Amino acid sequence: MTGYNSNGDVATSNGNHNNSNSNGTNGNSNGHSKPVEYTAQELHTKQLPKVGNFKMCSRDCCSKQGGANNKAGNSCLDKKGGGGHKEELVVPTPQSLLDNNNRIQCSLSPEEVRALRVLNEDTYPYEVIQEIADFIVKRAGIRPKIGIICGSGLGSLADIIQDAKVFEYEKIPNFPVSTVEGHAGKLVVGTLEGANVMAMQGRFHFYEGYPLAKCSMPVRVMKLCGVEYLFATNAAGGINPKFNVGDIMLMHDHVNMLGFAGNSPLQGPNDPRFGPRFPALVNSYNRDLINKAIEIGKTMGIESNIHVGVYSCLGGPTYETIAELKALRMMGVDAVGMSTVHEVITARHCDMKVFAFSLITNKCPIEYSDKKDEEANHEEVMAVAKNRQKACCELVSRLICEIQKGS
Numbered sequence: 001m002t003g004y005n006s007n008g009d010v011a012t013s014n015g016n017h018n019n020s021n022s023n024g025t026n027g028n029s030n031g032h033s034k035p036v037e038y039t040a041q042e043l044h045t046k047q048l049p050k051v052g053n054f055k056m057c058s059r060d061c062c063s064k065q066g067g068a069n070n071k072a073g074n075s076c077l078d079k080k081g082g083g084g085h086k087e088e089l090v091v092p093t094p095q096s097l098l099d100n101n102n103r104i105q106c107s108l109s110p111e112e113v114r115a116l117r118v119l120n121e122d123t124y125p126y127e128v129i130q131e132i133a134d135f136i137v138k139r140a141g142i143r144p145k146i147g148i149i150c151g152s153g154l155g156s157l158a159d160i161i162q163d164a165k166v167f168e169y170e171k172i173p174n175f176p177v178s179t180v181e182g183h184a185g186k187l188v189v190g191t192l193e194g195a196n197v198m199a200m201q202g203r204f205h206f207y208e209g210y211p212l213a214k215c216s217m218p219v220r221v222m223k224l225c226g227v228e229y230l231f232a233t234n235a236a237g238g239i240n241p242k243f244n245v246g247d248i249m250l251m252h253d254h255v256n257m258l259g260f261a262g263n264s265p266l267q268g269p270n271d272p273r274f275g276p277r278f279p280a281l282v283n284s285y286n287r288d289l290i291n292k293a294i295e296i297g298k299t300m301g302i303e304s305n306i307h308v309g310v311y312s313c314l315g316g317p318t319y320e321t322i323a324e325l326k327a328l329r330m331m332g333v334d335a336v337g338m339s340t341v342h343e344v345i346t347a348r349h350c351d352m353k354v355f356a357f358s359l360i361t362n363k364c365p366i367e368y369s370d371k372k373d374e375e376a377n378h379e380e381v382m383a384v385a386k387n388r389q390k391a392c393c394e395l396v397s398r399l400i401c402e403i404q405k406g407s
């Protein structure tokens with residue numbers, strides 16, 4: 001296995017991470033050029049290459065180009081050599097990096113190694129998150145105070161932002177990409193009700209294959225951009241039998257099912273620049289904002305559609321079984337989804353104020369039935385979200401207006 005030790009050095013599974021081969025000399029025994037040398041500091045200071053230019057390389061490919069077995073060193077990994085991918089940044093397969101003694105043999109630059117490391121590691125170093133935040137703030141020209149995460153089909157929450165600067169996730173260095181329908185994959189920065197805001201039109205879910213720390217990494221980006229308030233929204237199934245499709249549940253607590261299974265966005269070494277090792281989560285959902293939202297709901301004439309309740313996040317992408325739904329209800333859960341909790345944990349860890357709500361897009365069945373129309377599906381989720389986007393937008397804008405009045 002290839003990995004990185006705490007110094008940022010490339011290491012192989014046998015723990016050998018020095019830059020010499022079995023003869024104690026540098027590189028080239030298999031045609032790949034000199035092994036990479038870099039310091040941990042270097043890994044954190046260089047501009048990152050664009051992912052779009054990456055091309056995969058395998059040992060076979062190297063062999064064809066005269067790589068692994070070529071004494072002349074004409075590897076496609078060696079950009080100075082006679083390799084086939086000279087013009088491109090090559091992402092090597094792990095095997096192609098190892099010589100016959102299982103030692104790293106390649107000519108990746110420190111920047112390339114760092115980009116690969118960020119791509120492959122579960123957690124993001126503080127410095128990388130700082131770079132992403134700087135990238136956004138510099139181009140947006142403002143420091144946002146409120147961060148919004150748009151739930152499935154609720155991307156219109158970002159469409160009401162004025163003087164918007166839009167960043168596609170793909171064009172933000174080291175940002176993951178959205179893969180779910182109803183999550184456009186854009187970051188929108190601008191103003192709403194006079195407040196500087198940034199909104200994620202598209203969030204990252206565990207079931208997309210991202211580790212939780214990666215799913216909620218944008219919350220840390222928000223923090224380093226200057227965000228003080230996180231507004232997290234989601235589409236969810238209503239478990240509380242009093243909830244109807246189209247209702248809004250203001251989250252006042254959560255049950256972290258992924259946490260029960262030993263998974264947390266805060267797993268791994270803790271960086272105290274973000275927050276403490278053991279953060280408390282009681283009072284995670286700002287009571288003042290919940291009360292204000294209830295008042296706003298009354299003035300909007302939708303008080304009977306507004307509830308306060310407990311959300312639970314499961315890993316997805318399957319919707320829940322009847323037995324799971326019954327268990328969740330017994331645990332006091334009112335609405336269920338596949339997101340938000342890891343974002344809230346990350347936001348509370350770095351001391352952001354949190355407001356979150358679920359749009360109830362479907363009623364979860366609690367009895368076995370053959371009726372197909374009682375089964376949850378993503379098309380229905382998005383259709384309901386589209387129908388209720390006006391109310392959700394109004395709630396969010398008016399709450400931001402209240403925050404602005406108080407500041």
Ligand SMILES: O=P(O)(O)O[C@H]1O[C@H](CO)[C@@H](O)[C@H]1O
Pocket residue numbers: 150151152153180203205233234235236316337338339340377378381
């Ligand atoms: O939580 P959001 O992103 O709103 O999306 C919800 O809708 C999708 C399922 O229809 C899942 O991703 C679930 O989490």
Ligand code: HPA
Pocket residue numbers: 235236237238319320336337338361362364376381
């Ligand atoms: O019923 C649901 N279950 C899980 N996630 C969801 N997202 C929308 N509806 C649901």
